Amino acid sequence: MNTSTPSSTLSPAQDQCAVSVRSLSKVFGSGAHAFRALDDVSVDIRKNEFFTLLGPSGCGKTTLLRLIAGFEQPTSGAVLLDGEDLSAKPPYQRPVNTVFQNYALFPHMTVSQNISFGLEMLGRPSDEIKRVTEDMLRLVRLESMADRRITQISGGQQQRVALARALAPHPKVLLLDEPLSALDLQLRKDMQLELKRLQTDTGITFVFVTHDQDEALTMSDRIAVMNGGEILQIGTPREIYDKPQHRFVAGFIGEINLVPVQAMGGQDYAISGVGTLRADDASAAAKGGRAVLAIRPERIALSAPSAGTLPGVVTNVVYHGTDTIFHLKLADGLELRARSQNNTAKIQSFAKGDHVGWSVDAASVSVLADDPS
Structure with missing residues (x-):
């Protein structure tokens, strides 16, 4: 069934969407061997x-x-692009392009020839091909590097060439399937900034797939965290990091x-056995009064034991150059990690076996349901 909405009748919110995914499910195989890869997923991806x-x-x-x-x-x-249901359209008729992990470049061609190839297949005029290739x-x-193979x-x-080739026809949406995975660490970090620059400069909607949280946090306007064929949370990098709504996301x-x-x-x-913490975010339903507090290590402040702090014992100290992680043991066998930045100012340090006090601001505490599923 076609669930698309004519573009002339799109609501203001829908009109801002490049891609709308509606109750999308995908099952591979059948019977006892069936695998549900996607389970009733819906999401709106905004333009630009x-x-x-x-x-x-x-x-x-x-x-x-x-x-x-x-x-x-x-x-x-259904998958809609600018309000149009794409279900009946094959890949070559969709105004999207894809950059794959292996780039799929033609080794016998030059850089320029690789970039212009798609435009030639679309039958674009030669002067347009030349101009767009130079622009890319x-x-x-x-x-x-234009004349190099x-x-x-x-x-x-090579990764830049693959991006230029995909961007040359100016698709409405560019899909990127872990395109940085084959690069070494430093080059990958450099290309993260390049990808975001390209998206900003072109104004094209980028849909990026990755398992690397640093990539997601560095480049994204918004992130959809997925697991088990479902989207668990959508938000800005800061929202996802600071206010996780699910234990898996946290x-x-x-x-x-x-x-x-x-x-x-x-x-x-x-x-239990430690004391009481306060949380500004008290949105999670506590079954039987039980809940889980999600606290980032860098949000925990350590000090000498005092009134207003909770007690702990340092069990390990791990130096990471820019910061130090203190492993704490609390009552009832609970464990905690606190991260302190190694800045140039005088900082208080602790050693294994020290009794410490710890505290965290209520705004930095997220309350999650006790159910781990």
Whole structure:
């Protein structure tokens, strides 16, 4: 069934969407061997934004990307682009392009020839092909490499060529399937900034797939965290990091302390044998009064034991150059990690076996349901 809405009748909110995914499911196989890769997923991806699908291997993020591209057909649901249902359109008729992990460049062609190839296949005029190719070379900063063959340039330069080729026809949406995974660490970090620059300069909607949380936090306007074929939370990098709404999201993005507590009413939560913490975010329903507090290690302040702090014992100290992680043991065997920045100002340090006090601001505490599922 076609669930699209004519563009002339789109609501203001819908009109701002480049891609709308509606109740999308994908099942591979049948019977006892059936595998549900996507389970009733809905999401709106805005025009001109860098949107990232983030999650572990097998979570469904690449399947969702392939359904948008048209490389797979949904079991149910629909994919809309600018309000038009794309279900009946093959990949080559969709105004989207895809950059793959392996780049899929032609080794016998030059950089310029690779970039212009798609335009030639679309039958664009020769003067347009020349102009756009030159524009793309400037955009990815490879003007001096135009006449080199693909085998004569580095991996990072090849990645830029793949991006330029995909951007040349000016698609409405660019899909990127972990395109940085083959690069070494430093080059990957450099290309993160380049990708965001390209998205900003072109104004094209980027839909980026990755399992790397740093990539997602660095580049994205918004992130959808996926697991088990579902989207668990959508938000800006700051929202996802500071205010996770699900235990999986809290644990997948950065380091986190998950502390079981008993709700005391209002904003107060009791840690067994330790004391009470306050949380501004008290949105999670506590089954039987139970909940879990999610606390980032860098939000915990350490001091000598005193009134107004909770007690702990340092069990390990790990130096990381820019910061130090203190492992604490609390009552009832609970463990906690606190991260302190090694700045040039005088900082208070502690050694293994020291008794310390710790505290955290209520605004830095997220309350999650006790159920780990």
